[in-house]
Amino acid sequence: MRRWTRPVTLTTRLPLATITTVRYAPLLRRPMASISPKRRPRTALFFPGQGVQRIGMTTEWAEAFPRTCKPILEEIDETLQTPLTRIIAEGPNALLTATDNAQPAIMATSIMVLKVLEQEFGFDTKATVDVTLGHSLGEFAALVAGGYLRFPDALRLVRRRAEEMTICSNKAVTDFGSEVGMMAIVTEPDKRDSLIESIAEFLGHDAYGHRSDSGEASDRPAVGEVLIANINSKNQIVLSGSIARIRELLTHLRQFSGHDPRAVRLKADSPFHSPLMQPAKELMHKMLSKPSKAEKGEDIVRWPGDFPCVSNVSARPFQSREELKDLLARQCVETVLWHASIQYLDQEEKVRRWIGVGPGKVGRNLVGKEVGIKGAVKGGGVWGISEPREVEEVMKGLEMTEGYEEEHEEK
Secondary structure, three states: OOOOOOOOOOOOOOOOOOOOOOOOHHHHOOOOOOOOOOOOOEEEEEEOOOOOOOOOOOHHHHHHOHHHHHHHHHHHHHHHOOOHHHHHHHOOHHHHHOHHHHHHHHHHHHHHHHHHHHHHHOOOHHHHOOEEEEOOOHHHHHHHHOOOOOHHHHHHHHHHHHHHHHHHHHHHHHHHOOOEEEEEEEOOHHHHHHHHHHHHHHHOOOOOOOOOOOOOOOOOOHHHOEEEEEEOOOOEEEEEEEHHHHHHHHHHHHHHHOOOOEEEEOOOOOOOOOHHHHHHHHHHHHHHOOEOOOOOOOEOOOOOOOOOEEOOOOOOEOOOHHHHHHHHHHOOOOOEOHHHHHHHHHHHOOEEEEEEEOOOOHHHHHHHHHHOOOEEEOOEEEEEEOOHHHHHHHHHHHHHHOOHHHHHHOO
């Protein structure tokens, strides 16, 4: 990944208007004065994954900023040829939480919020952001934000991926009679790595779901497996696969390994990032090999993007168009290295400003705990924007930290 040494500036002064209700849109569209170019702390833009959906998550935004939101909401339904925006706004919850609706709904809402920041608040993404990343599903939103995927193409990819994942899960239950899903495992930070080793020893294979040394995918029966779907933080991992097998594993760990982790069943209706999702991976490879439907005659992946995007699979920025396609497809069956991605940006690339965009607060909490920041601090901050009322704090924080690196770190 290139070192970010060039000066990058905000082109407009960020608004300081008090935000109290959804009736403030005209106030926030006022022109903003220019500010003088300055160096500033390196900035990451990150997006949430599945599980953060809620009925009405677009409503406040659409009421406050119809000029920006209405065309995007119309584009979502037109692209997918389904009334997804009505499901987001009205439910029912069972329909919204279904994987094939939840995934495109979360991704689309995240991008809509980013467009509001750009078009209503003068937020210059290219000039303000140095790197982007997204947790699992959120990687698609990150690729749109970074200029690698066009929004309509990303919508189609996410919808078809989600549909295939649902088919995979249903087939596993039907074929093998085994309940599948995911469990979060929480342990002490100093025991996490040994816990991962114990899991791998019990399972008798690479618990991360990576390819073998030969590069070939495993031919083990997928339903009998448990794999680590996510390494989210210094003390939390997520297991994916057969629920019975996961429970068997936990019993073994408690009896023989000296570990007694806390386990929480997740609401996810599919065992994401496990070999059960192999057909979804193959579908992604196929779809990513075809041209863009949004821009005829062009590759579905733009290269290069506007700024680096960190891969879930490698915890490093994508290095080429071909690698992006490969890793994005493999993400369906491999571990999300979220903790390693945050560590890399925090410790090696010295990112000091973190902006979470999209529904929910899980992502910002994970990032904040890892980098030891909540809200704004001297020279940086961790913020999240999931509701309109949160915009003011983020914009103020960005303005307050603008120029800090130049004035303090380079003396």
